[in-house]
Amino acid sequence: MQLPILYRISARFRALARDRRASTAVEFAMAAPAIFLFMFGIIECGYALWMQNALDYSTAVASRCASLNGSPCRAVGGTSQVTAYAANQSGASLANTAFTYNGGSACGCLVTGTYPIALDIPWTSLTVNLSSQACFKPPPNNNCAS
Numbered sequence: 001m002q003l004p005i006l007y008r009i010s011a012r013f014r015a016l017a018r019d020r021r022a023s024t025a026v027e028f029a030m031a032a033p034a035i036f037l038f039m040f041g042i043i044e045c046g047y048a049l050w051m052q053n054a055l056d057y058s059t060a061v062a063s064r065c066a067s068l069n070g071s072p073c074r075a076v077g078g079t080s081q082v083t084a085y086a087a088n089q090s091g092a093s094l095a096n097t098a099f100t101y102n103g104g105s106a107c108g109c110l111v112t113g114t115y116p117i118a119l120d121i122p123w124t125s126l127t128v129n130l131s132s133q134a135c136f137k138p139p140p141n142n143n144c145a146s
Contacts, residue, residue: 058132059113062086066101066144069143086099113131
């Protein structure tokens with residue numbers, strides 16, 4: 001009596017193995033996590049590179065402005081004026097506190113920027129510290145912005 005039951009069960013499994021109607025959905029379900037992880041990883045790495053570029057640009061522009069003692073970088077605010085100028089030139093959501101300025105550096109007018117960024121890649125918690133530094137020597141008979 002058990003033989004017919006086992007035969008029917010095995011026949012059902014053989015029929016199920018031959019059925020190819022849902023194979024595409026099963027293959028997608030198996031590949032989707034890897035595809036989405038790769039896709040979101042690329043997006044987040046692109047965002048980190050964009051933020052690094054914004055940090056590099058803003059430190060270079062602020063350091064040059066401070067070395068030329070330009071109007072956005074001098075007088076009224078001193079150090080905070082240079083860092084505010086750097087934050088405004090970044091083109092990203094960088095705050096004044098991300099930048100530091102040293103007008104008495106050996107290399108000239110030194111602007112340093114640091115920004116920690118948390119990458120939102122699925123199944124990971126990765127934080128990267130971005131940093132940039134630029135130093136311009138002022139022209140002769142000229143000083144860095146104070």
